[in-house]
């Protein structure tokens with residue numbers, strides 16, 4: 001019986017076969033639309049996984065897949081003219097701007113928006129350090145004059161024409177060719193080549209000055225005849241410097257970093273130098289800030305060696321040491337006096353932001369002036385850590401470069417102490433940041449030539465047994481053994497034993 005009954009059911013199709021053609025899928029796809037504030041507009045079923053490029057193919061067929069060029073026009077319209085218009089009437093009025101004689105229109109700048117991921121990747125492989133732009137995104141928006149491409153033009157050219165082992169895939173090669181050809185034809189023309197020829201003669205022009213300041217390059221910063229070494233962080237030029245030659249050009253703003261000590265750590269800190277417009281050609285080394293190689297090749301590396309030596313001395317003094325001092329003291333009054341002479345110089349410019357910052361640091365420190373004006377000859381004890389412990393507001397700000405990555409949070413690990421974002425593994429300057437002088441003794445990893453604040457006092461530098469950068473500290477901490485009555489400090493007691501103050505830094 002059982003057998004027959006089973007047989008009787010055998011021909012009955014299973015329920016799913018009955019509903020064939022109206023099959024319930026295992027995964028349901030749908031697309032939800034939001035407004036630009038994130039509010040729900042509606043949901044629609046979609047036959048398969050959603051691909052925006054496919055879905056918008058018909059609409060976006062004219063959209064550039066490699067890069068787009070956006071010309072920004074400046075018009076005489078008041079800001080209110082468009083404020084309350086609907087999108088439709090706004091577009092309608094925009095379309096009539098060019099034919100309206102009552103409105104003045106000028107080309108302001110041109111932007112390039114690189115949409116090709118392959119091209120963004122190719123640029124990312126050659127660019128070492130460029131904190132101004134975010135290379136991690138899917139697209140890359142570059143403002144005129146697209147300095148990152150200009151700075152890495154040689155690398156990108158050789159990437160395009162490179163040997164087979166480093167060959168790019170055909171798509172990337174083609175995208176790179178399109179971009180470089182566009183820039184050669186429309187933007188740089190022969191300007192980069194012409195400027196490089198000038199560079200060989202140690203000359204430069206204001207229009208192409210940006211080319212000298214590739215982020216990551218080491219430069220000398222001049223102050224009253226002395227040079228300090230810094231690293232270029234960014235260069236900001238007038239956005240219309242190549243395209244809009246009629247207008248009055250804005251000065252370059254060059255951000256640099258160098259190493260300073262805040263009483264606990266040696267870390268990188270940013271300063272800014274402003275280079276005002278000049279006409280014609282000018283010697284590169286006459287600029288307030290210029291790439292090291294222009295001096296190094298003429299003095300056989302003498303400046304570089306001197307700065308390296310100063311750097312070593314400075315680093316070794318961070319833990320406190322007794323020294324012999326012969327030279328002028330460096331204080332607020334003398335710095336202000338120097339800046340005063342400078343601004344009355346016939347061909348000088350305004351005080352630089354970093355010079356004002358130096359004065360500000362001194363103002364926040366002890367204001368005692370030397371009781372005996374003039375040079376000091378005697379033994380001194382230098383202890384930066386104790387100095388900043390006593391006058392914390394005089395300590396320089398470190399870890400303010402903000403160049404490690406975009407939108408990174410502060411890191412609390414034992415390398416970062418909550419004072420900076422954690423550097424990614426490929427970050428070039430990770431080993432320069434947050435050095436603990438009580439722990440890090442090996443200076444080989446540290447390029448000491450590029451680490452130190454300006455040597456301020458031109459008179460002291462030649463006679464000094466110790467580095468100039470810490471003169472303001474010496475002034476505050478000095479005990480004048482030759483004349484104890486003329487002591488500068490009452491609250492601070494001189495420590496005569498070398499390195500006794502080590503525990504202060506902990």
Ligand SMILES: [Zn+2]
Pocket residue numbers: 411412413414415416417421422423
């Ligand atoms: Zn960390």
